[in-house]
Amino acid sequence: MGILGEKYLREPLGYNLRADMWGHGYTAEAIQALIEYINSIRPISVIEGEFAVENHNSQRVMEKLGMVYVRDAEYEKMDGSVRFPAKVFRKEFN
Numbered sequence: 001m002g003i004l005g006e007k008y009l010r011e012p013l014g015y016n017l018r019a020d021m022w023g024h025g026y027t028a029e030a031i032q033a034l035i036e037y038i039n040s041i042r043p044i045s046v047i048e049g050e051f052a053v054e055n056h057n058s059q060r061v062m063e064k065l066g067m068v069y070v071r072d073a074e075y076e077k078m079d080g081s082v083r084f085p086a087k088v089f090r091k092e093f094n
Contacts, residue, residue: 014078022057028064035065039093047091050075052084062089 013034015027038044049067051058052075067089075086 025064028061031061032065044093046093049089050086051089052086054084059087059089065091067091 013031015031017027035044035047047065047067048070049058049062050073051062068091069087070090071088073086073088075084076082
């Protein structure tokens with residue numbers, strides 16, 4: 001997930017939770033608090049998130065944050081070892 005602010009500065013954000021923590025709303029709650037905090041320091045223009053298509057939990061997190069589907073993409077693990085079909089969601093502010 002990335003957050004774009006003034007002058008299109010991109011700030012990456014990732015998350016990973018243990019399986020026993022899934023489904024409790026912790027991720028959406030933490031990201032929403034982070035967005036509000038960043039926005040109090042400098043205005044946010046856009047947040048954009050990308051997730052592997054089969055990761056329905058991440059899609060639900062983005063929907064809870066008010067993000068909407070914008071396009072299909074390809075998600076790559078950080079080490080470049082695996083690629084997955086992905087979806088990109090986005091929320092614009094102002």
